[in-house]
Amino acid sequence: MVFHTNDIMDVSNGLKEYEVVYLAALVGMNVEEKNRIIDHLAKYMAPGALLMLRSAHGARAFLYPVVDTNDLGGFEVLSVFHPTDEVINSVVIARKYPMVLLPNKCCSDEVQAFKPLSNHGNNMIEELVVEEN
Ligand SMILES: C[S@@+](CC[C@H](N)C(=O)[O-])C[C@H]1O[C@@H](n2cnc3c(N)ncnc32)[C@H](O)[C@@H]1O
Incomplete structure (x- = not known):
């Protein structure tokens, strides 16, 4: 050590x-x-x-x-x-x-924090389920 x-x-x-x-x-x-x-x-x-x-x-x-x-x-x-x-x-x-590159309405190359358990993340999961159906 x-x-x-x-x-x-x-x-x-x-x-x-x-x-x-x-x-x-x-x-x-x-x-x-x-x-x-x-x-x-x-x-x-x-x-x-x-x-x-x-x-x-x-x-x-x-x-x-x-x-x-x-x-x-x-x-x-x-x-x-x-x-x-x-x-x-x-x-x-x-x-x-984790930091990921997310498209942004004003600056497409802006680096944003990916928050998997935030409301935004939950919405994303719901959207994925809808698309699956
Ligand atoms: C109470 S002792 C740690 C006791 C034990 N190792 C623990 O699990 O918390 C606090 C330690 O933090 C260190 N420390 C305090 N401020 C610091 C700083 N700004 N940067 C690095 N070490 C710091 C001190 O040198 C000390 O070794």
Whole structure:
């Protein structure tokens, strides 16, 4: 196992090599700092890569910062687990949206995030079912 020590905000294209990024609870000590780091990860992580974040729930938030899943722009939240035993930290697992080229009414070559579980994605699935019938 190889360890690199660096401020995550100084790591950009290197992040693309990893299928999973594990963000420790104290990386970002308040909401603003944590969100800046999450935005940075959304920008540089490989499309489709997994982000595992440690968070906190209830009174445990006195000890560790809480990750609000609404702040995970660029990621699809897959799972949130709040332990009820002696374990302090909650776990959030999210996947960075794959980037695909979608035709756009105003700019045909604009790169957009493909959000398979968003309303748009569901509509696409419904449209496919209609076409099948
Ligand atoms: C409480 S320890 C991690 C404990 C444990 N490894 C875990 O699973 O969360 C928090 C770690 O985050 C690192 N850290 C904090 N801010 C960071 C940043 N901006 N970039 C990289 N590492 C950071 C600290 O150096 C420390 O090693």
